[in-house]
Amino acid sequence: xxxxxxxxxxxxxxxxxxxxxxxxxxxxxxxxxxxxxxxxxxxxxxxxxxxxxxxxxxxxxxxxxxxxxxxxxxxxxxxxxxxxxxxxxxxxxxxxxxxxxxxxxxxxxxxxxxxxxxxxxxxxxxxxxxxxxxxxxxxxxxxxxxxxxxxxxxxxxxxxxxxxxxxxxxxxxxxxxxxxxxxxxxxxxxxxxxxxxxxxxxxxxxxxxxxxxxxxxxxxxxxxxxxxxxxxxxxxxxxxxxxx
Amino acid sequence: xxxxxxxxxxxxxxxxxxxxxxxxxxxxxxxxxxxxxxxxxxxxxxxxxxxxxxxxxxxxxxxxxxxxxxxxxxxxxxxxxxxxxxxxx
Numbered sequence: 001x002x003x004x005x006x007x008x009x010x011x012x013x014x015x016x017x018x019x020x021x022x023x024x025x026x027x028x029x030x031x032x033x034x035x036x037x038x039x040x041x042x043x044x045x046x047x048x049x050x051x052x053x054x055x056x057x058x059x060x061x062x063x064x065x066x067x068x069x070x071x072x073x074x075x076x077x078x079x080x081x082x083x084x085x086x087x088x089x090x091x092x093x094x095x096x097x098x099x100x101x102x103x104x105x106x107x108x109x110x111x112x113x114x115x116x117x118x119x120x121x122x123x124x125x126x127x128x129x130x131x132x133x134x135x136x137x138x139x140x141x142x143x144x145x146x147x148x149x150x151x152x153x154x155x156x157x158x159x160x161x162x163x164x165x166x167x168x169x170x171x172x173x174x175x176x177x178x179x180x181x182x183x184x185x186x187x188x189x190x191x192x193x194x195x196x197x198x199x200x201x202x203x204x205x206x207x208x209x210x211x212x213x214x215x216x217x218x219x220x221x222x223x224x225x226x227x228x229x230x231x232x233x234x235x236x237x238x239x240x241x242x243x244x
Numbered sequence: 245x246x247x248x249x250x251x252x253x254x255x256x257x258x259x260x261x262x263x264x265x266x267x268x269x270x271x272x273x274x275x276x277x278x279x280x281x282x283x284x285x286x287x288x289x290x291x292x293x294x295x296x297x298x299x300x301x302x303x304x305x306x307x308x309x310x311x312x313x314x315x316x317x318x319x320x321x322x323x324x325x326x327x328x329x330x331x332x333x
Binding site: 160241 | 246247248251291294295298299301302303304305306308309312315316318319320322323326327328329330
C-alpha cells in the first residue's frame, strides 16, 4: 500500500482526449475526471480537430476554472484522424503515463483509479479496459449489436491470439515510452487502429493487463459509426494477420 | 514470424498428420477421409459455442446509464455555477 501511495505521488498521467463537436461532453468529462482523480497528478490534453460547434471555446472556459496547466488545448485545423490525434497529443504530454479515452462519455472517468491501481500493482506497460469480463458490460446495445460484437471478438481470438479479451475498446492506460513505441508502427484508421495498437503491443511482448469497464453508448450527440463497420473490421483482421 | 505463417504452419502440420494417417492406414480409410469434415464442423461448433457463451455472459448495465445521468446533472450544475456555458444542447 505504501508503494502504491508513493507511485501516486511521483507519477504523472496525461489524459489525451480527441474531440470533434463535443462541446457539452468535453465539459462533463473534464468535471468527472477531476472528481474521480483527487490526489493524482494529471493533465488533460484536448486534441480538437477544428470543431465548428465551439468545443474549443468550452475548453478555454474550463481552463479558467481548472487552470491552464491542468487542461491543455492542442487543436488542429481540421479532421485529421484518430491515430495522428494521439501522436499530436503525445507531443505535448508531460506525464510518464498516458491515458487515452473517448470524449463521448462512453468511457466513464470513474474507472481511471482502477486503471492506475492495476498498473501500480502489476507494473504493466498497458492497462486496457474490457467490456467482456466479469464486472464489465454495455448499455444501449440491442441483441444484433451484441451478437456482431461477440462474433467479431471470437473471430479475432481464434485467428489472432491477441492475449487480450477486448481488442476494439479504446479506453487504455500506457506507459508513455510504450505508447510512443507502438503508435509509430500503426497505420490503420478508426477503431481498427485500436485493435492494431493492442495486437502490435502484444506481439512486441509488452505486459498488458485488463480492467473491467462498462460502456454506455453515447448520450449526447450523434454516433459516428458508419455502416461499413463490419467490412472495415474484417479488412483490419486480415491486415493484422499478414503484418503482425 | 508473421501470424499468418504460424497459422499456416499449424495447418500444414495437421494436413501432414492426416496424410500420414491415410498412408499408414492405422484407421480405416473411410474414417480418415471424413476427418477434415469433422475438423471443420468442430471448428464451426467451437465458434458458435464461444459466441453463445459470450453473448450469455455479456452483461447489460442499465443502472450505469442511470448513474451517468446523475453524474451529468451534477456536472452541469457545478459547471454552470463556474460560468462554463453548458446550457442548452
